[in-house]
Amino acid sequence: xxxxxxxxxxxxxxxxxxKDLLPEMLVQIQKNNGETDRNILSAWPDVIGPxxxxxxxAVSFADGVLTVLVKSSTLYxxxxxxEKPHLLRKLQESFPKxxxxxxxxxxx
Numbered sequence: 001x002x003x004x005x006x007x008x009x010x011x012x013x014x015x016x017x018x019k020d021l022l023p024e025m026l027v028q029i030q031k032n033n034g035e036t037d038r039n040i041l042s043a044w045p046d047v048i049g050p051x052x053x054x055x056x057x058a059v060s061f062a063d064g065v066l067t068v069l070v071k072s073s074t075l076y077x078x079x080x081x082x083e084k085p086h087l088l089r090k091l092q093e094s095f096p097k098x099x100x101x102x103x104x105x106x107x108x
Contacts, residue, residue, distance in 0.1 A: 036098045037061045040091065044068065047090050064101035066091065069108040076107050 044058035044066075055071045056079075070076045079087070084103055091100045 036095065040066060040095060040098065040100070043091075043094060047087060047094065064099045065104055066100060066102070067104045067106060070105050071107075073107055076105055079105050 040061045041058045044056070045053035048056060052075070055075055057069045058066060059069055060067045068079075070079060084105075088100065088103055091103070
């Protein structure tokens with residue numbers, strides 16, 4: 001005895017071909033994963049503000065760690081000692097689905 005799918009109207013077959021399913025699945029996977037990394041990097045200037053954005057650059061986001069290049073050692077110490085918790089919280093609020101665990105500042 002075959003099982004009848006829920007809400008089946010009897011006109012069309014409920015089976016779908018893989019060529020129809022694959023594009024939808026790839027779009028969904030890209031929404032859930034790939035775009036977030038690029039979005040975090042592109043959102044960095046908004047998170048840090050226009051004045052400091054000129055002196056910093058977000059270069060990578062991997063395993064929940066955002067790496068940011070900083071132009072001067074003075075700004076590096078200011079960001080590490082005073083602003084890091086605030087910036088991390090702001091990123092976590094902006095991207096709740098992505099686990100942002102840490103920000104690493106590098107002079108460069």
